[in-house]
Amino acid sequence: xxxxxxxxxxxxxxxxxxxxxxxxxxxxxxxxxxxxxxxxxxxxxxxxxxxxxxxxxxxxxxxxxxxxxxxxxxxxxxxxxxxxxxxxxxxxxxxxxxxxxxxxxxxxxxxxxxxxxxxxxxxxxxxxxxxxxxxxxxxxxxxxxxxxxxxxxxxxxxxxxxxxxxxxxxxxxxxxxxxxxxxxxxxxxxxxxxxxxxxxxxxxxxxxxxxxxxxxxxxxxxxxxxxxxxxxxxxxxxxxxxxxxxxxxxxxxxxxxxxxxxxxxxxxxxxxxxxxxxxxxxxxxxxxxxxxxxxxxxxxxxxxxxxxxxxxxxxxxxxxxxxxxxxxxxxxxxxxxxxxxxxxxxxxxxxxxxxxxxxxxxxxxxxxxxxxxxxxxxxxxxxxxxxxxxxxxxxxxxxxxxxxxxxxxxxxxxxxxxxxxxxxxxxxxxxxxxxxxxxxxxxxxxxxxxxxxxxxxxxxxxxxxxxxxxxxxxxxxxxxxxxxxxxxxxxxxxxxxxxxxxxxxxxxxxxxxxxxxxxxxxxxxxxxxxxxxxxxxxxxxxxxxxxxxxxxxxxxxxxxxxxxxxxxxxxxxxxxxxxxxxxxxxxxxxxxxxxxxxxxxxxxxxxxxxxxxxxxxxxxxxxxxxxxxxxxxxxxxxxxxxxxxxxxxxxxxxxxxxxxxxxxxxxxxxx
Numbered sequence: 001x002x003x004x005x006x007x008x009x010x011x012x013x014x015x016x017x018x019x020x021x022x023x024x025x026x027x028x029x030x031x032x033x034x035x036x037x038x039x040x041x042x043x044x045x046x047x048x049x050x051x052x053x054x055x056x057x058x059x060x061x062x063x064x065x066x067x068x069x070x071x072x073x074x075x076x077x078x079x080x081x082x083x084x085x086x087x088x089x090x091x092x093x094x095x096x097x098x099x100x101x102x103x104x105x106x107x108x109x110x111x112x113x114x115x116x117x118x119x120x121x122x123x124x125x126x127x128x129x130x131x132x133x134x135x136x137x138x139x140x141x142x143x144x145x146x147x148x149x150x151x152x153x154x155x156x157x158x159x160x161x162x163x164x165x166x167x168x169x170x171x172x173x174x175x176x177x178x179x180x181x182x183x184x185x186x187x188x189x190x191x192x193x194x195x196x197x198x199x200x201x202x203x204x205x206x207x208x209x210x211x212x213x214x215x216x217x218x219x220x221x222x223x224x225x226x227x228x229x230x231x232x233x234x235x236x237x238x239x240x241x242x243x244x245x246x247x248x249x250x251x252x253x254x255x256x257x258x259x260x261x262x263x264x265x266x267x268x269x270x271x272x273x274x275x276x277x278x279x280x281x282x283x284x285x286x287x288x289x290x291x292x293x294x295x296x297x298x299x300x301x302x303x304x305x306x307x308x309x310x311x312x313x314x315x316x317x318x319x320x321x322x323x324x325x326x327x328x329x330x331x332x333x334x335x336x337x338x339x340x341x342x343x344x345x346x347x348x349x350x351x352x353x354x355x356x357x358x359x360x361x362x363x364x365x366x367x368x369x370x371x372x373x374x375x376x377x378x379x380x381x382x383x384x385x386x387x388x389x390x391x392x393x394x395x396x397x398x399x400x401x402x403x404x405x406x407x408x409x410x411x412x413x414x415x416x417x418x419x420x421x422x423x424x425x426x427x428x429x430x431x432x433x434x435x436x437x438x439x440x441x442x443x444x445x446x447x448x449x450x451x452x453x454x455x456x457x458x459x460x461x462x463x464x465x466x467x468x469x470x471x472x473x474x475x476x477x478x479x480x481x482x483x484x485x486x487x488x489x490x491x492x493x494x495x496x497x498x499x500x501x502x503x504x505x506x507x508x509x510x511x512x513x514x515x516x517x518x519x520x521x522x523x524x525x526x527x528x529x530x531x532x533x534x535x536x537x538x539x540x541x542x543x544x545x546x547x548x549x550x551x552x553x554x555x556x557x558x559x560x561x562x563x564x565x566x567x568x569x570x571x572x573x574x575x576x577x578x579x580x581x582x583x584x585x586x587x588x589x590x591x592x593x594x595x596x597x598x599x600x601x602x603x604x605x606x607x608x609x610x611x612x613x614x615x616x617x618x619x620x621x622x623x624x625x626x627x628x629x630x631x632x633x634x635x636x637x638x639x640x641x642x643x644x645x646x647x648x649x650x651x652x653x654x655x656x657x658x659x660x661x662x663x664x665x666x667x668x669x670x671x
């Protein structure tokens with residue numbers, strides 16, 4: 001830094017008097033003295049620097065900047081003047097101007113490192129991360145104990161994609177000050193960006209333990225688990241975060257969403273309502289509520305929710321979404337499109353695209369509808385849980401199991417006797433998704449002699465407990481008895497089942513579970529729901545499923561067709577080796593003559609005729625939550641508009657027709 005020149009006597013005397021006035025709190029006199037000295041030809045740099053400081057102390061940023069710029073122009077190498085000017089420019093919001101003062105030349109000639117620190121901060125605020133990293137590198141090389149600069153350097157490197165360098169810098173920062181909670185979070189994020197998820201998790205767990213009143217580490221842990229599709233661990237982490245900070249509306253919204261995913265509907269609604277109470281204009285809470293109301297067929301709640309949103313001044317985009325949901329349920333499709341036009345791209349993009357697609361489909365605007373369904377799928381494909389990869393992994397798993405399913409393998413199974421546990425073997429309602437299984441399970445729910453599980457986990461939990469498909473061969477009588485007991489124990493956690501009714505376990509893709517089912521329940525019966533394969537695949541593509549590994553197969557038509565082919569080849573192969581006792585229900589026949597199809601089904605199940613089973617609308621409305629993509633259709637009268645719908649979309653389905661054609665013919669349909 002250049003040495004400041006000696007002051008002339010007039011300036012020196014005035015500044016002594018002015019400083020004295022300022023020290024006694026008489027800023028006005030101090031300012032008058034300095035301004036008068038300027039008019040009398042005093043030192044421009046010293047007097048403007050002093051006046052700039054006074055103006056800054058008085059909160060006059062514009063005046064401070066005016067004087068400090070004059071002083072800096074006269075002595076650009078003076079670090080103190082430069083730093084005061086930079087601070088005033090930052091205070092005024094002129095970050096670009098601050099960076100023009102905090103040049104690399106000045107920063108790297110300043111032994112105090114003040115300008116370099118300012119340069120790093122301003123450059124980082126302007127997203128000029130290379131300049132920021134260069135400045136912080138300069139600082140930490142000369143002040144290795146500067147915790148804040150190490151932290152900022154780590155963040156700048158992360159923004160540049162240098163995740164290894166970011167982790168190194170942030171680890172230094174944490175070592176210097178382990179009690180700085182934000183730095184621990186920054187380190188965890190850098191580790192995650194560097195694909196070091198295990199270390200990120202350890203860092204977050206330690207931070208959550210070390211800062212027991214801080215919810216942030218648990219929130220980040222929740223985000224990490226969600227990215228890894230570790231749903232069972234994500235929710236407890238979020239619940240603890242909310243317990244620590246119940247007044248955070250964003251955490252309450254996340255909690256509402258997560259409760260909705262696990263069908264804890266009352267708790268989901270309570271969380272969304274709490275978020276609105278905390279922040280009446282929080283859009284995501286209204287969106288979460290309207291989605292919960294739709295899934296529980298509480299469309300009568302739409303209008304009061306919209307009225308509440310309007311009264312609270314919620315943004316027009318959210319209101320447009322809410323109104324479009326109501327329009328669609330009321331059949332007001334043109335109005336729905338109009339309201340959707342007000343929804344911005346960032347508001348529920350996947351769901352907005354899907355609503356637009358379904359509305360266009362109902363209006364018969366086929367090509368536009370398909371383009372909107374494609375947009376929905378494209379948005380889902382970009383989800384950080386990598387649904388396309390997970391779908392491919394599931395297809396590979398089915399393929400491998402089918403290859404293992406051979407006469408020699410089955411011949412090597414340990415002999416087993418039928419279990420005598422007092423429970424009749426269940427009935428399994430299967431069929432490719434969108435084949436009418438939800439309509440069928442709703443009809444069966446209407447019979448007093450049944451207990452129906454709708455896509456619940458007992459069988460999958462048992463499958464996991466015994467070690468999966470390859471462990472079936474080793475099961476003996478004791479193992480089978482234990483697995484059955486586990487199954488019925490899990491059933492009783494969902495329904496008060498005592499064996500006095502016929503248990504119907506509905507899960508469409510138990511088409512892949514025939515070997516397991518036959519091993520545990522040799523007298524099990526199956527209901528197979530069939531529908532035209534082209535309508536099935538189109539409907540799967542058009543549905544807005546929750547993206548588990550199975551439903552991820554419906555984001556591309558070619559994947560869906562491969563999945564369908566693998567599924568039914570597996571089903572057919574299972575039928576070659578096991579005495580599958582199956583009753584088939586054809587969707588197209590069911591919607592033409594419900595009673596004509598239900599009577600033989602009840603006879604197959606050994607159930608007496610019950611007229612109430614035909615009133616599926618009453619049953620659907622009384623059952624509350626419907627967890628499948630058919631939640632809205634099953635509360636309507638049976639309609640026929642979806643049968644044969646694929647023909648409208650034939651040109652879009654042409655690439656997958658060769659894969660489906662053998663099944664079309666086998667199941668008695670036609671192209």
